[in-house]
Amino acid sequence: MTIAVPQETEKAPPDIAAPAPGHEPVAGTSPAQAQKGTVPRIRIRGLCKTFGNHVVLDGVDLDVWPGESLVVIGGSGTGKSVLLRCILGLLTPDEGSIEIDGVDILTAPAEEREKCLQQIGMLFQNAALFDSMSVLDNILFGLRAKAPQTRKLPLPRQRQEALELLAQVGLGASVGELMPAELSGGMQKRVGLARSLAGRPSIQLFDEPTTGLDPIMSSVINRLIVDCVKRLGATAITITHDMESAQVIGTRAAMLYEGRIIWSGPADRLMDSGNPVVEQFTHGWLKGPIKIDYPLPLSS
Numbered sequence: 001m002t003i004a005v006p007q008e009t010e011k012a013p014p015d016i017a018a019p020a021p022g023h024e025p026v027a028g029t030s031p032a033q034a035q036k037g038t039v040p041r042i043r044i045r046g047l048c049k050t051f052g053n054h055v056v057l058d059g060v061d062l063d064v065w066p067g068e069s070l071v072v073i074g075g076s077g078t079g080k081s082v083l084l085r086c087i088l089g090l091l092t093p094d095e096g097s098i099e100i101d102g103v104d105i106l107t108a109p110a111e112e113r114e115k116c117l118q119q120i121g122m123l124f125q126n127a128a129l130f131d132s133m134s135v136l137d138n139i140l141f142g143l144r145a146k147a148p149q150t151r152k153l154p155l156p157r158q159r160q161e162a163l164e165l166l167a168q169v170g171l172g173a174s175v176g177e178l179m180p181a182e183l184s185g186g187m188q189k190r191v192g193l194a195r196s197l198a199g200r201p202s203i204q205l206f207d208e209p210t211t212g213l214d215p216i217m218s219s220v221i222n223r224l225i226v227d228c229v230k231r232l233g234a235t236a237i238t239i240t241h242d243m244e245s246a247q248v249i250g251t252r253a254a255m256l257y258e259g260r261i262i263w264s265g266p267a268d269r270l271m272d273s274g275n276p277v278v279e280q281f282t283h284g285w286l287k288g289p290i291k292i293d294y295p296l297p298l299s300s
């Protein structure tokens with residue numbers, strides 16, 4: 001997809017004065033909070049990531065504020081998962097900074113970086129369960145990794161904690177004995193969600209949590225995500241192609257396009273953002289500023 005549309009910045013409400021120097025809003029920031037001088041939980045500046053000669057992220061600026069549930073949208077292959085993997089420390093960006101609570105995880109000493117990353121829970125796109133482990137062992141793995149003190153507990157206590165995580169996503173103890181292959185897609189997502197809650201993370205990342213699910217199971221997962229984030233008082237980033245899900249889960253939305261955040265605003269404005277790129281994307285229009293790469297008989 002190619003386009004030449006100027007970057008748009010979320011407009012500050014008219015009653016908000018010009019931000020202080022150094023706090024100028026960019027497309028992925030929220031001017032009201034930037035002005036108050038609050039430290040974002042996650043602050044990303046100038047993030048670039050290239051694979052070979054394929055530029056994926058090309059200067060991403062994004063702030064995620066305490067308690068916010070940010071939804072990131074964007075076309076397939078635009079780099080949304082790459083962005084989350086950079087935040088998780090699974091990919092190393094070529095340029096830029098990623099601060100978590102003010103600590104740049106790309107330059108911080110290993111111990112400080114680990115401390116930041118320990119606070120993050122992740123639900124991967126395909127739930128990423130270990131096929132050869134039972135559901136309960138998958139969750140125990142997450143617990144031991146994210147809450148190392150769990151390892152010192154007697155095994156029955158560890159199992160009890162894993163079962164409590166399963167219960168938080170509405171699954172009973174009998175599910176713990178099953179293997180991932182025996183679960184439906186929706187149950188796999190729920191187990192992945194339970195595992196992501198291990199260690200009570202204060203930052204939650206969700207990569208396409210409802211993809212491949214029927215509308216009812218999507219609603220169940222949306223509801224569980226909202227409840228879990230609320231219960232933990234967490235800050236969340238969710239990647240989704242599901243506009244209904246985006247508006248249920250998100251308090252704010254941001255659009256990634258051509259390697260940058262080109263718009264951010266309230267999630268309930270996704271369908272009428274006033275940005276032609278965002279509106280073409282959210283409505284699925286074939287005509288608009290986003291050029292469609294796939295040859296289509298567009299004569300009708």
Ligand SMILES: Nc1ncnc2c1ncn2[C@@H]1O[C@H](COP(=O)(O)OP(=O)(O)OP(=O)(O)O)[C@@H](O)[C@H]1O
Nearest residue numbers: 051054056074075076077078079080081082083241
């Ligand atoms: N480890 C990697 N090595 C090489 N290329 C990669 C790697 N990871 C991602 N990419 C490429 O980066 C681009 C962005 O991938 P990414 O998975 O972030 O897209 P996405 O926006 O999440 O897409 P989708 O919505 O379809 O899941 C893709 O072209 C992908 O092939």
